[in-house]
Amino acid sequence: MEWLDYAGTEEQQMMRDVARELARERLAPAAEEYDRSEEFPWTIVKEIAAADLFRVFIDEEFDGMAGGMSIHNMALVTEELSWGCGGIALSFAATALGTLPIIISGNDGQKKKYLPRIAGGTIAAFALTEANAGSDAAGIRTTAKKDGDGYIINGTKQWISNGGEAEIYTVFAMTDPSKGARGASCFILEKGMEGFGFGKKEDKLGIRGSTTRELVFQDVRVSEENRLGREGTGFMTAMKTFDMSRPGVAAQACGIAKRAVDEAVSYAITREQFGKPVAANQGLQFLMADMAMKTEAARALVFATAKYIDTHEKRSTKFSAMSKCFASDVAMQVTVDAVQVLGGYGYMKEYPVEKLMRDAKITQIYEGTNQIQRDEIGRALVKEASREAR
Amino acid sequence: MRIIVLAKQVPETTEVTVDPETGTLRREGVPAIVNPFDTYAIEEGVRIKERLGGEVTVVSMGPPQAEAVLREAISVGADKGVLVTDRAFAGSDTWATSCVLAAACRTLGFDIIIAGKQAIDGDTAQVGPGVAMHLGIPQVTYVRRIDQIDGEHAVVERLLEDGYEVVETPIPALFTVVKEVNEPRLPSLRGKMAARKAEIRRLTADDIGVDSKRVGLEGSPTRVMKVFSPPKRSGGEKWEGLEPSEAAQKLVCTLRDSQVI
């Protein structure tokens, strides 16, 4: 199927091609196996790294790509990989998510220390959510207590993508619990630090090619150099991270939706009922037309937002929330419809579309549920209008 | 280690048609790719370089568009591409092709040469061995694994129909590889960028010092009489339930009747 092309520069065309070939040749053929075993896809992650794809969201001076940190690049690669497998692709996208706090709030020394490693394929993770703090992220209870020239971290994080597999973690903890959201700070932790352990690995509905684990901190000592930005700026770092990462979730949703359309249409032209291909029925053609149209509309919003982020200093909260919310809703509808196009076969694990439906669901939940996205969009609209009225 | 990989551009389809007039392959309009066996040769060269250091130079003989093969090789880790190209080479058979490639290798200098087992169009599997003969160096064909290699010698496994043999050879040497030898990597982003920028060196008959009368159609000792698809092998006959002595007698009679013995 031909899709609108958002690879602008020659470099972007190359990264799209590299990611597309990996998705076709490696991710797609392995997707079913990892969906069943729920193992971490190390062999494929190493190939993603060897293909230099972890460089696309990192500045050239830190061993990344010419043209600098780009959300557009990150979204292009995420979309292609997600076409192959939304779960395996998350090893890449969650690394970008875990890296953004360093890019946004890190000082030069911290960037020099961590970004080249990530560019070369060391994977990262982002740890905000806790059992009692999901949508209400300001309610986190993990603490970082000042101790001499460092901090002692205690607490438990829940549902961390790449948890246990990643080497580098950006972790949010309260340095001053009395201040609420203004009392949070962000720290860089590394696997292997004393007192930093891992809890249970989750058994999930979808994106089973991704690992989701608990992180446990028991008196983990970190130095001040591990703190990103000033004390109390952690929450701001998290919010700015989401502005940049949500188009990534949206791109993941677009990749899954594209795959659903591709699978549905190619099935519909071969399956015959009443003596003709089911695709010859206008009723089914209209359904497929809507699927393709919604997917293209979502992609247009996502890439327009990505370009906005790359070219504006201003925060993109409203557009980022729109693209994540819209694209994930589209992915959910389109994958449910793809199962419908395949009929009973679509419901069977032997065919790839039921997995797409299970994988699509997470995009409406993580990095802020779609209720939270609509909340953010609404608040931004009201704020802008009130400012203009003044 | 100076590693040369020989790679040929071939038509994508295995269903190439033959010009009934000239008996040569019709290549027009068919998309061109790197000969699949040569992708394993390139990967093996790059792996040896990654282990031992050195440089991988990929050499192809062909028309100007064969440059695409060399850029593709660079995108998966080769360092340089050299296109051996000259009007005088047109119509070369395997002898002439080997002669040209050998001269190019001699000009460039090497420690080892790696070729594919065979090309999917010509399919002769003669060019690798031919190059080794022209250069007067040892050759090991059908290599499925390189166990050990250093500046002095190599120990390799050679695939046979019913197993494999372990061969030790001094270096310089030429190897032809089968697809069991490795799993080729996919192109990387930096590789693609390097491939786009790379200068592809071109060598002509003069540059490599071959007499243009000894290559091309004129220099090719082979004359194609006819190109045709061989008849399908028929099923053969099976005799069952005979005593060994009866069977032996029947076999001898049959062979005698068909004038085999």
Ligand SMILES: Cc1cc2nc3c(=O)[nH]c(=O)nc-3n(C[C@H](O)[C@H](O)[C@H](O)COP(=O)(O)OP(=O)(O)OC[C@H]3O[C@@H](n4cnc5c(N)ncnc54)[C@H](O)[C@@H]3O)c2cc1C
């Ligand atoms: C597979 C997976 C991977 C994840 N990976 C990570 C990760 O790498 N790092 C990380 O930090 N977190 C991660 N998360 C956590 C994820 O971001 C949270 O699950 C998400 O933010 C929602 O929080 P919750 O699940 O606690 O839902 P809750 O906050 O308990 O929400 C429950 C329901 O209430 C609704 N709701 C809540 N508040 C409001 C409101 N104000 N208005 C309207 N409706 C509301 C929600 O939309 C939802 O429908 C992951 C989660 C999953 C499932």
Ligand SMILES: Cc1cc2nc3c(=O)[nH]c(=O)nc-3n(C[C@H](O)[C@H](O)[C@H](O)COP(=O)(O)OP(=O)(O)OC[C@H]3O[C@@H](n4cnc5c(N)ncnc54)[C@H](O)[C@@H]3O)c2cc1C
């Ligand atoms: C009897 C005969 C007559 C022919 N006559 C003509 C003719 O008149 N006109 C014509 O155009 N062709 C002709 N050919 C085809 C041409 O000679 C062969 O395609 C060429 O010599 C390579 O042989 P092959 O394809 O069998 O390669 P193989 O010997 O099967 O290839 C083995 C390996 O050698 C290397 N190799 C082979 N060719 C090249 C190359 N060009 N560059 C770099 N590496 C290479 C590769 O590593 C390859 O994997 C003829 C072939 C035969 C057998």
